[in-house]
Amino acid sequence: MKHLIPEFERMKARFPAGFDSSLVLPCLHRIQADRGFVADEDIVGLCEYLKVPRIQVEEVLSYYTMLRREGIGKTHLQVCRNIACSMRGAEDVIEHACKRLGVKPGQTTADGKFTLSTVECLGSCGTAPVLMVNDAYHENMTLEKLDALIAGLS
Ligand code: FES
Numbered sequence: 001m002k003h004l005i006p007e008f009e010r011m012k013a014r015f016p017a018g019f020d021s022s023l024v025l026p027c028l029h030r031i032q033a034d035r036g037f038v039a040d041e042d043i044v045g046l047c048e049y050l051k052v053p054r055i056q057v058e059e060v061l062s063y064y065t066m067l068r069r070e071g072i073g074k075t076h077l078q079v080c081r082n083i084a085c086s087m088r089g090a091e092d093v094i095e096h097a098c099k100r101l102g103v104k105p106g107q108t109t110a111d112g113k114f115t116l117s118t119v120e121c122l123g124s125c126g127t128a129p130v131l132m133v134n135d136a137y138h139e140n141m142t143l144e145k146l147d148a149l150i151a152g153l154s
C-alpha cells in the first residue's frame with residue numbers, strides 16, 4: 001500500500017484540512033484496484049496513514065459489497081437478486097450460472113476464471129434481470145444470453 005501514498009496525498013489535497021477520514025472510501029477503492037482486494041496489511045497501513053481507528057475502515061469495508069477482503073477469479077459475475085430482478089427471473093439466472101460454472105454464489109471456479117456473486121439492487125431495475133461482468137452491465141438477462149456470455153469468456 002505504501003507505493004500508493006503519493007496518489008493518496010494528491011487525493012488528500014482535494015479535501016478540506018481535517019477531513020482525512022473522508023479518504024477511507026477512495027483509498028480503499030484505489031487499494032482494491034491495485035491488489036484486487038483489500039488485505040489486512042492494507043487496513044493497518046491505511047489506519048496509520050489516515051490516523052483513523054480500524055473500526056472506521058472495517059465499517060466501510062463491511063458496508064460496501066463492492067469492496068472485497070479476498071481475491072476473486074479473473075471474471076466476476078455479480079447477479080442482482082433484489083425484488084425487480086427476482087420478479088423477472090433472477091433466481092433462474094443464478095441457478096443456471098451455478099450449474100454452468102459448478103460453483104455456488106460466493107465461490108470461484110477451480111481454474112480461477114470465474115467468481116459468482118449475488119448482490120442487491122444494481123440500480124437498473126427497469127432492465128431486470130441484471131448482472132455485471134466485472135464493471136459492465138448486462139441487462140434483460142436470459143439463460144441463453146448467460147450461456148453466450150460464459151462461452152465468450154471461457
Ligand atoms: S432489483 Fe435488480 S437492478 Fe434493481
